[in-house]
Amino acid sequence: MTLAGQGxxxxxxxxxxxxxxxxxxxxxxxxxxxxxxxxxxRFGSAGTALEALPDLARRxxxxxxxxxxTAIINAEIAAVERLGAAYLFLGESTYPPALAQLxxxxxxxxxxxxxxxxxxxxxxxxxxxxxSAAACRFARQLAFDLAGEGVTxxxxxARGIDTAAHIGAIQNGTVAVIASxxxxxxxxxxxxxxxxxxxxxxxxxxxxxxxEPLARHFPYRxxxxxxxxxxxxxxxxxxxxxxxxxxxxxxxxGRDVMAVPGSPLEPRAQGCNGLIxxxxxxxxxxxxxxxxxxxxxxxxxREARPLSLxxxxxxxxxxxxxxxxxxxxxxxxxxxxxxxxxRQSRVDVAxxxxxxxxxxxxxxxxxxxxxxxxxxx
Numbered sequence: 001m002t003l004a005g006q007g008x009x010x011x012x013x014x015x016x017x018x019x020x021x022x023x024x025x026x027x028x029x030x031x032x033x034x035x036x037x038x039x040x041x042r043f044g045s046a047g048t049a050l051e052a053l054p055d056l057a058r059r060x061x062x063x064x065x066x067x068x069x070t071a072i073i074n075a076e077i078a079a080v081e082r083l084g085a086a087y088l089f090l091g092e093s094t095y096p097p098a099l100a101q102l103x104x105x106x107x108x109x110x111x112x113x114x115x116x117x118x119x120x121x122x123x124x125x126x127x128x129x130x131x132s133a134a135a136c137r138f139a140r141q142l143a144f145d146l147a148g149e150g151v152t153x154x155x156x157x158a159r160g161i162d163t164a165a166h167i168g169a170i171q172n173g174t175v176a177v178i179a180s181x182x183x184x185x186x187x188x189x190x191x192x193x194x195x196x197x198x199x200x201x202x203x204x205x206x207x208x209x210x211x212e213p214l215a216r217h218f219p220y221r222x223x224x225x226x227x228x229x230x231x232x233x234x235x236x237x238x239x240x241x242x243x244x245x246x247x248x249x250x251x252x253x254g255r256d257v258m259a260v261p262g263s264p265l266e267p268r269a270q271g272c273n274g275l276i277x278x279x280x281x282x283x284x285x286x287x288x289x290x291x292x293x294x295x296x297x298x299x300x301x302r303e304a305r306p307l308s309l310x311x312x313x314x315x316x317x318x319x320x321x322x323x324x325x326x327x328x329x330x331x332x333x334x335x336x337x338x339x340x341x342x343r344q345s346r347v348d349v350a351x352x353x354x355x356x357x358x359x360x361x362x363x364x365x366x367x368x369x370x371x372x373x374x375x376x377x
Contacts, residue, residue, distance in 0.1 A: 335366075
């Protein structure tokens with residue numbers, strides 16, 4: 001097996017063959033971050049997991065998922081190297097511990113820039129794309145002040161508040177998480193800013209090179225922004241906006257949710273005012289942010305226990321037909337939590353997870369936010 005572009009594997013802590021197989025595993029059909037993690041925990045290595053896929057999919061009642069071809073993976077690795085980028089794999093020592101805690105942590109990220117920015121306290125700043133001039137000015141100054149205090153400012157390189165936050169922090173520490181491949185600029189007018197961040201700060205992408213940003217990619221991008229950060233600050237947002245999704249995810253992950261208040265007469269302030277009404281921390285300046293996150297900064301992040309991806313638990317048992325029947329009988333077109341499936345089926349949680357894994361690999365199951373599942377629509 002040829003490992004083209006080994007320069008893309010700059011981080012230490014994992015053999016090149018295992019990295020190659022992990023990349024092949026996550027690029028295969030019907031395998032997402034949750035099933036990827038479960039496969040590694042069950043089988044101990046990506047190579048063994050790849051070999052097990054046909055039997056798991058058969059037990060799930062479907063065909064073998066299309067496994068990524070080695071030639072395609074080699075071509076991707078070569079493209080990453082040509083771009084001056086590299087891979088960061090879940091389980092490596094340089095992978096940010098806070099992000100690794102997520103059940104759906106990205107199995108692999110592509111990066112350009114200064115990876116050490118992930119070792120500092122991090123706060124995300126998000127908000128409206130059509131933000132007011134006053135809100136953009138506030139976000140830019142807030143980011144400048146936080147970065148000057150050694151806090152890495154994380155955002156998504158969108159128009160409006162995201163752009164203002166990156167510009168404010170670009171001299172002292174910012175991370176841009178994009179929904180496309182690392183070689184695609186979106187929006188196009190931020191191409192120069194994206195390249196400057198990639199050269200001088202840090203640019204992260206979960207999607208393979210060449211991937212255009214589709215609507216379904218943005219919620220995945222948002223979970224990375226929220227997962228990296230000790231807290232998320234919303235500067236201006238309308239109800240039901242993507243920024244509020246990021247804030248909701250931050251709350252689900254146990255991170256601080258902060259919001260900048262605005263006039264009740266300003267529609268773009270309704271989202272922030274609603275967050276504050278529901279318990280978000282009101283932010284007036286960088287001092288308020290630092291007071292909020294300092295008890296949760298570097299020491300707490302270092303002590304966080306990332307998700308283990310090794311098969312160091314007792315041997316796993318296989319589900320039998322009665323287990324499968326009890327679990328599948330509870331599934332429907334509406335999403336239900338895995339915890340509820342465990343309660344109602346009275347099947348061991350590990351076996352429920354295995355049945356769901358089999359169904360997902362067979363292409364019959366959809367996973368939703370909040371650890372919920374349903375029959376594939």
